[in-house]
Each structure stands twice: as structure tokens, then as C-alpha cells.
Amino acid sequence: MIETAIKEAMQGYENRIGGRFKPDSRFYQKVGINQKRFGQLLRGEKPILGFEARNLSQFFEVSLESLI
Numbered sequence: 589m590i591e592t593a594i595k596e597a598m599q600g601y602e603n604r605i606g607g608r609f610k611p612d613s614r615f616y617q618k619v620g621i622n623q624k625r626f627g628q629l630l631r632g633e634k635p636i637l638g639f640e641a642r643n644l645s646q647f648f649e650v651s652l653e654s655l656i
Contacts, residue, residue, distance in 0.1 A: 594644060
């Protein structure tokens, strides 16, 4: 199975926090992406937009280039 860049960033975040990441409404509000769209990005079903990549890179503390 091909890992998406977002999934890799999320796994790195989980390793840093030492647990599973379970997004809630605060996460979706902070990154400006709704639950359905985040799932599509996570599974690689839709291409990531610039503002989404920027917001997710800031949240997961990864480089913007790694998500594009």
C-alpha cells in the first residue's frame, strides 16, 4: 500500500506524542479542512491544495515541501 505524505507526517506526529492521533473538531477548525476532505487527502483520493499543505505542515511540524 502506498503511503501518502500526509499519512507519513501523521505517523511522525504520533511517534513524537507517543500515541495515536485522533482528529477532533478543534483539529479540523485549526487546519481549515473538514473531516471528509481530510480523509480524502489521507487516502490520496484528492490532490492537496496549497493552503491545506501549509496548514497541515504547520500542525504536524513537517516541511511544506514534504507534503507537496
